[in-house]
Amino acid sequence: MVGINGYEFILLALIxxxxxxxxxLPEYASQLARLVREVRRMAxxxxxxxxEEVGPEIDEVDWRKLDPRQYDPRxxxxxxxxxxxxxxxxxxxxxxxxxxxxxxxxxxxxxPGPSPAPxxxxxxxxxxxxxxxxxxxxxxxxxPFDIEAx
Numbered sequence: 001m002v003g004i005n006g007y008e009f010i011l012l013a014l015i016x017x018x019x020x021x022x023x024x025l026p027e028y029a030s031q032l033a034r035l036v037r038e039v040r041r042m043a044x045x046x047x048x049x050x051x052e053e054v055g056p057e058i059d060e061v062d063w064r065k066l067d068p069r070q071y072d073p074r075x076x077x078x079x080x081x082x083x084x085x086x087x088x089x090x091x092x093x094x095x096x097x098x099x100x101x102x103x104x105x106x107x108x109x110x111x112p113g114p115s116p117a118p119x120x121x122x123x124x125x126x127x128x129x130x131x132x133x134x135x136x137x138x139x140x141x142x143x144p145f146d147i148e149a150x
Contacts, residue, residue, distance in 0.1 A: 051058055
């Protein structure tokens, strides 16, 4: 906890006896005991106050996972990359997904019927595009100017 082993504790006690003397040592020992009790009481009070303010969710947090000694940048990057891969491969709910490597039947160039529409991003069918496509300005046409942007 503090990093003091048994031999170091005995050495510190002997130094305290020599420096303080046998007549003042009990008084300082009782003051130290009161200080330790007060610090423990304050810590438990802070813990209870935090539990009251945050709610019962604080008990569900895995504090060992948040320990900075568990920090391994290689593992974090690996997990982040794997999450991105799993999100990219995950099928969109509500739409039937074709097996990987298969595609819709292609029309022959001379076949009658409607021409195929450009493929939309998954889950965006029927919605307008989020960004307006770029348009080329004609000769002599002024560039658009946004008064609020300047």
